[in-house]
Amino acid sequence: MSKTLSFKTYSAKPGEVERTWHIIDAENQVLGRMAAQIANVLRGKHKPQFTPHIDTGDFVVVTNAAKVALSGKKHDDKTYFSHSHYPGGVRIDSVKDLLQKKPEKVIEHAVWGMLPHNNLGRQLFKKLKVYAGPEHPHAAQMPVEMKVNQ
Numbered sequence: 001m002s003k004t005l006s007f008k009t010y011s012a013k014p015g016e017v018e019r020t021w022h023i024i025d026a027e028n029q030v031l032g033r034m035a036a037q038i039a040n041v042l043r044g045k046h047k048p049q050f051t052p053h054i055d056t057g058d059f060v061v062v063t064n065a066a067k068v069a070l071s072g073k074k075h076d077d078k079t080y081f082s083h084s085h086y087p088g089g090v091r092i093d094s095v096k097d098l099l100q101k102k103p104e105k106v107i108e109h110a111v112w113g114m115l116p117h118n119n120l121g122r123q124l125f126k127k128l129k130v131y132a133g134p135e136h137p138h139a140a141q142m143p144v145e146m147k148v149n150q
Helices: 031-043 095-101 103-112 119-125
Strands: 021-025 059-063 079-083 090-094 128-130
Touching: 021 031, 031 059, 031 103, 031 119, 079 095, 090 095, 095 103, 103 119, 103 128
Parallel strands: 021 059, 059 128
Antiparallel strands: 079 090
16 A cells, blocks of 8 residues: 655745845955855845745845956946936946946846846845945844855
């Protein structure tokens, strides 16, 4: 006589997710590789209880955003295009200028492109904290240092 096996798929509930804080030093880190790992941590894909439609991710603090590295000739050639939907409202910013004015935006833009573009993605994006220098106000959360794979 054979027994029938029954398995149930685990689905995480929003209230039972434990969140930790991670800190990444962006100095001399390649932007795309770092952004991909940040997006995975924000999404919660590094946890065994990952559920695609639930926010199971952790918080990420990125320091030294002004010292991030770009591979190839991106430092000179890469641009960001935006339009205000008004006539003549085109705005084109180069990475070189953006790293001088608002270095946080370069990392935020790269990570946002790797998250889902819906309500869940906006909720996940709020857990990313990016700072241009080495100081950050999240020492009380005791963030764990996270290494980025090169």
